[in-house]
Amino acid sequence: xxxxxxxxxxxxxxxxxxxxxxxxxxxxxxxxxxxxxxxxxxxxxxxxxxxxxxxxxxxxxxxxxxxxxxxxxxxxxxxxxxxxxxxxxxxxxxxxxxxxxxxxxxxxxxxxxxxxxxxxxxxxxxxxxxxxxxxxxxxxxxxxxxxxxxxxxxxxxxxxxxxxxxxxxxxxxxxxxxxxxxxxxxxxxxxxxxxxxx
Amino acid sequence: xxxxxxxxxxxxxxxxxxxxxxxxxxxxxxxxxxxxxxxxxxxxxxxxxxxxxxxxxxxxxxxxxxxxxxxxxxxxxxxxxxxxxxxxxxxxxxxxxxx
Numbered sequence: 001x002x003x004x005x006x007x008x009x010x011x012x013x014x015x016x017x018x019x020x021x022x023x024x025x026x027x028x029x030x031x032x033x034x035x036x037x038x039x040x041x042x043x044x045x046x047x048x049x050x051x052x053x054x055x056x057x058x059x060x061x062x063x064x065x066x067x068x069x070x071x072x073x074x075x076x077x078x079x080x081x082x083x084x085x086x087x088x089x090x091x092x093x094x095x096x097x098x099x100x101x102x103x104x105x106x107x108x109x110x111x112x113x114x115x116x117x118x119x120x121x122x123x124x125x126x127x128x129x130x131x132x133x134x135x136x137x138x139x140x141x142x143x144x145x146x147x148x149x150x151x152x153x154x155x156x157x158x159x160x161x162x163x164x165x166x167x168x169x170x171x172x173x174x175x176x177x178x179x180x181x182x183x184x185x186x187x188x189x190x191x192x193x194x195x196x197x198x
Numbered sequence: 199x200x201x202x203x204x205x206x207x208x209x210x211x212x213x214x215x216x217x218x219x220x221x222x223x224x225x226x227x228x229x230x231x232x233x234x235x236x237x238x239x240x241x242x243x244x245x246x247x248x249x250x251x252x253x254x255x256x257x258x259x260x261x262x263x264x265x266x267x268x269x270x271x272x273x274x275x276x277x278x279x280x281x282x283x284x285x286x287x288x289x290x291x292x293x294x295x296x297x
Contacts (some may be wrong), residue, residue, distance in 0.1 A: 026250035029238050052239045077233035139285040175255040186253060188235040195232070 012080050027179035028039050030067075033059050034080040034171035042069040044080055044187070046174060047098060055147070057173070063103060067176055067184045072087040075185065078192040083171035085132075088145050090115060090152060097145075097167055097179075110154035113140060119151045126151060132168035136161050210264055 032046035045066045051058035070076050086105060087096035099106045119125055126144045133142040139161060142153040160167075172191035176184045233279060236249035252259045 026254050027249075029235060029253065031237065031239065051239065074231055075233060077231065175237060177235045186233060186235050188233045193232065193234065195234070 002154050007015075010152055012117075025179075027177055027185060029172065029175060029177055031175045032065070033057075033086065033173055034068075034082045035064055037082045038099065039079070043165065044068065044069060044174065044184075046171075047086060052099045058138075060105070062105070064098065065182075067178065067182055073161050076187045077174075077189040079108075080174050080189050081169070081191075082166060083169035084167045085143070087151065088143060088148065088150065090148075090150055093154070093191050095168070096157070108125040108160065110156055111143075112152070112154050114153040116150050117149040119144065120149060121146050132165060134161070134165050134168065143168055145170070 015127065030048060031052070032048040034044055034046050036043075036045035041068055045064050047059045047064050048061050049057040049059060050061045076166075084097045084100070085095060086098055087094075088115075089096065093110055093112055094109050095110055097106050097108065098104075116125065121127070129144075132142040135141070138155075139158065140155050142151070144151045172189050175188040175190055178184050179180055179185040236252045238246050238249035238253065241249055243285070251262065
């Protein structure tokens with residue numbers, strides 16, 4: 001008798017829950033690297049990551065997608081930092097940037113000056129330093145990639161030094177939950193979210 | 199016993215509702231809220247459904263989890279009872295043996 005009552009109670013709670021949850025229409029998730037953030041209009045433009053592999057993201061998909069941030073501030077994470085650097089290819093000595101004017105990618109060959117591998121974020125070489133370091137007098141750019149653990153200094157032709165510093169910086173990685181194209185319902189800044197931080 | 203259960207469920211509901219507010223108040227208010235979106239891009243089936251439910255509504259996810267876990271516990275308990283009685287283990291009575 002007791003067993004039957006327990007089971008009935010369980011079913012009484014669980015079945016309506018499954019019915020409610022089963023009837024809900026869920027949205028989709030998009031993830032990418034921010035190339036533009038408009039604080040006034042509350043919009044964010046990103047290059048989508050098509051691989052869904054945290055260690056090897058693929059930022060080669062065009063066009064860039066723009067989302068309006070959620071109207072509810074409780075559904076919006078930290079403000080993202082925009083950056084145009086998409087890839088640092090040290091093997092081919094190339095840096096790939098997103099060009100907002102042409103809305104396409106640009107592969108730029110660089111002349112290597114110095115490269116240090118296996119540089120952790122806590123290393124004295126990069127700790128408390130702000131990257132990229134653009135030296136317009138010496139015509140050098142120093143980039144640190146935390147994911148690749150690479151600290152590289154290279155030089156580029158003169159014309160590239162007219163570009164703003166954020167061209168050589170990587171934008172924050174963000175994740176968006178949406179139902180309607182271009183309208184975020186929840187916005188997470190992956191780069192600035194540390195769930196283990198006390 | 200009934201009153202105790204009502205109090206216990208009420209306490210769980212209150213904590214679920216108030217905890218995020220208390221946590222953000224303790225943070226000083228200046229910091230951005232900790233927002234998490236579950237990555238369901240490569241998930242399918244029940245995992246995708248579970249992740250999407252988290253993304254859709256935290257309240258729905260919390261209520262579902264709070265109710266589902268004890269319900270599964272009861273179901274497993276009843277199932278274990280049935281299996282044990284079926285293989286001859288009697289848990290309903292015991293023989294008193296005094297030495």
